[in-house]
Amino acid sequence: MSLKTLSEFNWSVMTPEFIILGVIALLTLLDLFMPKRLDRRILGWLSIAGIFAAIVSVVSLLSVEPTSILHDTFTLDTFGKAFKLLLLAGAGLVMFLAVSYEAKDGMEDYRGEFYYLFLTALLGAMFMTSSSDLITLFIGLELLSISSYILAGIRKHNLKSNESAMKYVINGGISTAITLFGMSYVYGLSGTTNLGEIANTLSMVADGQQAYLLGLAFLMILVGLSFKLASAPFHMWAPDVYQGAPTPVTAFLSVVSKTAGFVIVIRILIAVFYNAAPSGEGGSILFRMHDYLAFLAAATMIIGNVVALKQTNIKRMFAYSSIAHAGYLLVALTTMSSNMIFSVWFYLLAYMLMNLGAFAVIQVITEKSGSTKIADFAGLYRRSPVLAVTMGILLVSLAGFPGTAGFIGKLNIFVGAFYGEPHYVLASIMIATTVVSYFYYFGVMTQMFFRPARDESKFNVPFGIIVVLIVAVVGSILFGIAPNIALDFLNNLQ
Amino acid sequence: MNLHSILSILVFSPLLGIVVLAFLPKQSEKLIKWVGFLATIPALLIALAAYLHFQWGKDLADFAVSKSWIQFRGMGGAPEPFFSVNYELGLSGFQLLLVVLTAVVATLSAIAAVKFVKKEWKGYFMLFLLLEIGMLGVFTAENLILFFIFFEVTLIPTFFLIGKWGYFEKEKAAYSFLIYNGLGSAVLLIVIMILFAKTGTTNIEMLTKIIADPSAPLSGDLKLGLLIALLVAFGVKLPIFPLHSWMLKVHVQAPPAVVMIHSGILLKIGAYGLIRFGLGIFPEQFKTLATLLAVLGVINLLYGAFLAFIQTDFKMVLAYSSISHMGIVLIGLAAMNEAGVQGAIFQVISHGLISALLFFLVGVLYERTDTSLIENLGGMAKGMPIAAGFLLAGAMASLGLPGMSGFVSEFMAFLGLFKELPWIAAVGTIGIIMTAAYLLRAVLGMTYGKAHREFTGVLDLKGVEFVPVVVLFVLIVLIGVYPSVLSAPLQTTLETIMLGLGG
Numbered sequence: 001m002s003l004k005t006l007s008e009f010n011w012s013v014m015t016p017e018f019i020i021l022g023v024i025a026l027l028t029l030l031d032l033f034m035p036k037r038l039d040r041r042i043l044g045w046l047s048i049a050g051i052f053a054a055i056v057s058v059v060s061l062l063s064v065e066p067t068s069i070l071h072d073t074f075t076l077d078t079f080g081k082a083f084k085l086l087l088l089a090g091a092g093l094v095m096f097l098a099v100s101y102e103a104k105d106g107m108e109d110y111r112g113e114f115y116y117l118f119l120t121a122l123l124g125a126m127f128m129t130s131s132s133d134l135i136t137l138f139i140g141l142e143l144l145s146i147s148s149y150i151l152a153g154i155r156k157h158n159l160k161s162n163e164s165a166m167k168y169v170i171n172g173g174i175s176t177a178i179t180l181f182g183m184s185y186v187y188g189l190s191g192t193t194n195l196g197e198i199a200n201t202l203s204m205v206a207d208g209q210q211a212y213l214l215g216l217a218f219l220m221i222l223v224g225l226s227f228k229l230a231s232a233p234f235h236m237w238a239p240d241v242y243q244g245a246p247t248p249v250t251a252f253l254s255v256v257s258k259t260a261g262f263v264i265v266i267r268i269l270i271a272v273f274y275n276a277a278p279s280g281e282g283g284s285i286l287f288r289m290h291d292y293l294a295f296l297a298a299a300t301m302i303i304g305n306v307v308a309l310k311q312t313n314i315k316r317m318f319a320y321s322s323i324a325h326a327g328y329l330l331v332a333l334t335t336m337s338s339n340m341i342f343s344v345w346f347y348l349l350a351y352m353l354m355n356l357g358a359f360a361v362i363q364v365i366t367e368k369s370g371s372t373k374i375a376d377f378a379g380l381y382r383r384s385p386v387l388a389v390t391m392g393i394l395l396v397s398l399a400g401f402p403g404t405a406g407f408i409g410k411l412n413i414f415v416g417a418f419y420g421e422p423h424y425v426l427a428s429i430m431i432a433t434t435v436v437s438y439f440y441y442f443g444v445m446t447q448m449f450f451r452p453a454r455d456e457s458k459f460n461v462p463f464g465i466i467v468v469l470i471v472a473v474v475g476s477i478l479f480g481i482a483p484n485i486a487l488d489f490l491n492n493l494q
Numbered sequence: 495m496n497l498h499s500i501l502s503i504l505v506f507s508p509l510l511g512i513v514v515l516a517f518l519p520k521q522s523e524k525l526i527k528w529v530g531f532l533a534t535i536p537a538l539l540i541a542l543a544a545y546l547h548f549q550w551g552k553d554l555a556d557f558a559v560s561k562s563w564i565q566f567r568g569m570g571g572a573p574e575p576f577f578s579v580n581y582e583l584g585l586s587g588f589q590l591l592l593v594v595l596t597a598v599v600a601t602l603s604a605i606a607a608v609k610f611v612k613k614e615w616k617g618y619f620m621l622f623l624l625l626e627i628g629m630l631g632v633f634t635a636e637n638l639i640l641f642f643i644f645f646e647v648t649l650i651p652t653f654f655l656i657g658k659w660g661y662f663e664k665e666k667a668a669y670s671f672l673i674y675n676g677l678g679s680a681v682l683l684i685v686i687m688i689l690f691a692k693t694g695t696t697n698i699e700m701l702t703k704i705i706a707d708p709s710a711p712l713s714g715d716l717k718l719g720l721l722i723a724l725l726v727a728f729g730v731k732l733p734i735f736p737l738h739s740w741m742l743k744v745h746v747q748a749p750p751a752v753v754m755i756h757s758g759i760l761l762k763i764g765a766y767g768l769i770r771f772g773l774g775i776f777p778e779q780f781k782t783l784a785t786l787l788a789v790l791g792v793i794n795l796l797y798g799a800f801l802a803f804i805q806t807d808f809k810m811v812l813a814y815s816s817i818s819h820m821g822i823v824l825i826g827l828a829a830m831n832e833a834g835v836q837g838a839i840f841q842v843i844s845h846g847l848i849s850a851l852l853f854f855l856v857g858v859l860y861e862r863t864d865t866s867l868i869e870n871l872g873g874m875a876k877g878m879p880i881a882a883g884f885l886l887a888g889a890m891a892s893l894g895l896p897g898m899s900g901f902v903s904e905f906m907a908f909l910g911l912f913k914e915l916p917w918i919a920a921v922g923t924i925g926i927i928m929t930a931a932y933l934l935r936a937v938l939g940m941t942y943g944k945a946h947r948e949f950t951g952v953l954d955l956k957g958v959e960f961v962p963v964v965v966l967f968v969l970i971v972l973i974g975v976y977p978s979v980l981s982a983p984l985q986t987t988l989e990t991i992m993l994g995l996g997g
Binding site: 385401411417446 | 642644665
């Protein structure tokens, strides 16, 4: 590639990524040269500013026609723009949690890294939204994963944190290997790594043997990626990692990392398998594999919601809850209705707001009490009515009651499940498990509102947490009452 | 004034109270109670004005409002919305009556709360007003999604009202309420979605038309299945035996002011749903289920009545009595003729008033004596003659004494059923005798029974406590002697239902 072709690319479409990359470089250097005694929190605020600048640059790119650069490995299209905004907003809120997080258990010395590792993970996720090549997709995925492994274990002297990072690395390694193995089949059958070319080549596959191999590849990729979604069969890491990791990292894993997981799954499902080997019985590979997808969705919802019932640790409970939400999102993928991307995007938006808000409250409570038991929420209403009511609203949204964004998100998925070819069983499981989820969400409510407090001490809520809570509650209610704001926005994207 | 916005004002007027309460300090008890009570007044006034508007011969359709609210579109800017939900409110005669009932009972319940709620008034009234929004919305919603949304909105405040302000086993009762009703609404949502997927609309009026059209893309079996699902969904709420156990817990454990609402209005949502959606949308299939419904109704009636006879706690007597009386609603519906359906609707209204009255009196008794056991209340007529008198009057209305509202509804429901299924109706009449027996046993045991304690120092009804008692009693007698206050607004509703049933 000569310098001339390099300079001819329309690099401006990569501005958001460049901004994040620049901030990462700046922070690394600052961290290196700043005197040890200076508070590293300033780095956190700098990264928030960087993320904000990136959001602004994505917004300014909204009207740009879909563009491909770097020989079709990087594409900025509607899908990319929509999900990039989601990732940036989620990461921005997580950074607010991170600057409010008290460093302890050996994390004091790595405070700076704590911030820019979030940014490298975010950069990986952003690349995934725009990559149209298996290689770049995979590199984005790995960048995200490796940063998250370190983040999970950043409390070096804490046993749980170490266990969490270890489990995360091992599980992540296995699942990545499986994904990569699946991708190698796709490459073997199509001879290219470019998603567009793969789609073209595979649409001409008519041979039954090859289609069979493609089916195998589909399952392996899906199973491997279920690690990132925290869905069955690779969900087991979630409770342990969520419990051990610092709360902002847990929030990051449950929201940003999951969003990135859905990004890559949708990319691969649609680009590679949507029209692969269409001449076979039952349509293309995606439609032939439909039952497996449905099974995984059902299993994820059931496992997540049922096991959550027995949890006494709030972070473990939220781990299972996040598994359950991945299950609902898989329902949207399974139905493949024409508003699939729409409903996934909206649900992830709603989920980001309510889950990050809930984690903000969890962070305040667990830092104060020093443990992560659900019983620590007892009497929260007496100790801090505002926190309790905030958490109440977020829990109601997580449970999917009307008036909140969580309800509209579920309704959206639900409508999709009945549109076209109705999925009665899957929809019934979804709604039945939703009722099951009332038990554990309202269990926290019971603690907060009905039980007496163990100690009556008040809370000191840091500024960062307040920002997150306001955004989360206002967003959850706003998108619950006037969801068209978000829906029209997405609809008007080029 | 523009009539179109008036329903929205009616439904959301309690919101003003919630906002004001949010800014009041927690300790200013008096102010909070006043605001909580006054916030129910606008809805009451508007509801009464709407009733007068109707009585003056104007058209209720004036109130209808429809605005587009949510559009789900496919990706890539498809021009046609994939699915849209409109904000549609409206009133028919039947809905009007329920809205008036809701507004009246809500205001009276607020008075009860002012008297009986002993702690955290701010939270109580905010939740209570949210509950009122939900109830008013349920009865005015003109499409199924909106109905569902308001239906779910009633669940959360009720959960907290029971769980926080209830009696000893309140948390259990609150959970059992949430899960049973959650399952009921889950089934309801599935029905709504299937209807939408098949017809492309959730507007109730349009659905009624489309389903009635023989060329509709729904097979008879599917319609029957949907109706049975609706029966389950609303059967939980009504409740129909054997889906009733949650309701007993709620009646016993919830605070009296909440039970007034619960027994007076929330249970009626089940009846309303069965009549408006079951009978209204699936009249053909309803016919095939008529015998089943009649049997279920008689089982409810007898089961409730027999168990009420052996209860020692007056609250339990009333809880079983509610089950028993909801049996009469089913009996009336099963008759599928004008008298029967009218009887069922009358029973809905009448029981709403009677149970609100009785539970208010339970609240008064409990406040004075800390008990609701029949045995411990023996001889209360000595100390509280006025309360005892009203208790007896309420019981008389409940057992169907002519001249009171209970009589009219029971009479018409049975009249209807005797025409269609005389044998089942004959069995059902045992229930009427039992009703008299258990109510008289309980009430006489309390008023003139053997005294276990002195009632001399106990205060009788006083001050504002007279307001709910007298208002409810007057309404009960008014319906009893002049039933056309109800039957006139119901005329068109009944005609529409009869038309759907084929004459």
